[in-house]
Amino acid sequence: MVVPLNMSIKRRLLVIWLCLGMSMAGSYVSAGDDAIQLKRISYSQWQEKLKSYPPDIVVVDMWATWCVSCIERFPKMIELHRQYHQQGVRFVSMCLDERDDQPAITRAEKFLQKNNAVFENYLMDENLMQAFEMLDLIGIPVVLIYDRNGQEHFRLTGDNPNKQFTDKDVEAAIQQLLQ
Template structure:
């Protein structure tokens, strides 16, 4: 019945014809506007991505196999510098315990002309080499690292002149390459501490470079 009345209104000059037409036009416009608004609505933008910060590349830690003659050649290359040599082994508890001091001295005195060499007296088989290198990497030993070897089945402890085969064993060479101080556990009466080694380093570093 309602549809019949609407049809009659639009088919004749009925007073409500104009009003109803306006309402229908308004409704049509409103729906279209809402659809346009929804269609132009955008999703919220994600936050600006923060660039990844990569750590700086560190110095590669290496391990070189060398006999006593090769070690002497490496020492000659350090002319003009004070040299600290730390003879140690992974099986030596005090060596492992105090190795961090060697790393610290290298950092502290490098600018003053200190050169550090570590000489491992471990076996030279492949597995042991891996264990030695892993320890050096963990300690961040960024200096010359040697694993002692000897030909003809000789004992590296003897060819390198380690007193009594006792570790740890430290040597300090002055800027001219002369051995000026040795710290050895071969003589139990000659006890020493890291403080003693550091003091000897400071004394050697005060020496002027040879002309």
């Protein structure tokens, strides 16, 4: 900010106050614009979206606010995003809260904001039980990893008590696809 030297002190102060005020207003609007919002996506739109990702490797985290395990392990997703996003690995979150449960959606957005989830964040815009059927999910958390050709290469789930996935499995899968 440059204030002309020939202005009176009072006018200079006024200009400075005005500039400060505009700057604060600007940052407020900016914070609102930057706030993480879930984008609704239907199952068919999601299938189309997946086709648009190659040649990126895509890591999809299926989660919901009602899933405590999902909440607990989500920060690892953020860590992996920071570590790998510059190597052509795209991270996407897919929220499986009920599409008409506005309080849950608000909680989900606040959670993503708090965790600085600066990647694509979707809300599955389908009936919840049908969404599980269409996505062929038994339970969540689930991490799906698509290769550079857009093929689902890894489906990491908790569906088998003897083979539930861990954070290490997610990272190992990413590293395998990067080789």
